[in-house]
Amino acid sequence: EPEVTQTPSHQVTQMGQEVILRCVPISNHLYFYWYRQILGQKVEFLVSFYNNEISEKSEIFDDQFSVERPDGSNFTLKIRSTKLEDSAMYFCASRVGLAGGPLGGELFFGEGSRLTVL
Amino acid sequence: AQSVTQLDSHVSVSEGTPVLLRCNYSSSYSPSLFWYVQHPNKGLQLLLKYTSAATLVKGINGFEAEFKKSETSFHLTKPSAHMSDAAEYFCVVSDAGGFKTIFGAGTRLFVKA
Numbered sequence: 001e002p003e004v005t006q007t008p009s010h011q012v013t014q015m016g017q018e019v020i021l022r023c024v025p026i027s028n029h030l031y032f033y034w035y036r037q038i039l040g041q042k043v044e045f046l047v048s049f050y051n052n053e054i055s056e057k058s059e060i061f062d063d064q065f066s067v068e069r070p071d072g073s074n075f076t077l078k079i080r081s082t083k084l085e086d087s088a089m090y091f092c093a094s095r096v097g098l099a100g101g102p103l104g105g106e107l108f109f110g111e112g113s114r115l116t117v118l
Numbered sequence: 119a120q121s122v123t124q125l126d127s128h129v130s131v132s133e134g135t136p137v138l139l140r141c142n143y144s145s146s147y148s149p150s151l152f153w154y155v156q157h158p159n160k161g162l163q164l165l166l167k168y169t170s171a172a173t174l175v176k177g178i179n180g181f182e183a184e185f186k187k188s189e190t191s192f193h194l195t196k197p198s199a200h201m202s203d204a205a206e207y208f209c210v211v212s213d214a215g216g217f218k219t220i221f222g223a224g225t226r227l228f229v230k231a
Contacts, residue, residue, distance in 0.1 A: 042208075
């Protein structure tokens, strides 16, 4: 069964360092997402990406964050200068179509990348 | 704008008894609603989805949910809890045609032997 894969599963970094989290969405999916979950808290929307551009982003997704689809398979989240409060589990997700459409609209999630900022 | 409220942060049931996890939503447009489950140190797995077809939706592992527009609710139920059901459950809403998909705060389900 096709799945979303994320690397690394766990990354430890020093405050101020740049981090890139990588995701390989399901191959025929068109919409890509990043969410984060701070330990013990809710899953928060960061950004959605479609047709090689950001379609929507939350207030969390400030200038420190960027996303890119550098080739036909990878979807990356970059944090330019990490802060302690960036420590969280980051989930990548993809969907084949939008909610309410004929293709169902559910998100398929990866297993997550745990980021620890020291 | 969408929002979703899970009314209980924790629910504890005994094995073999019914499960009820409550969810209320608000949405400007015809919403699609989902329930996801997250087992410890695992990713998010889809349990079931409502996308404007039948209001009673059946999912995996014996779970089902009923969409009630008049009550703006989408509660998750299971007739008989199993130990393996212990996990965090998230109610999720997405406006039809919208990019953004919003999670509720989650309900942690404990199942006692």
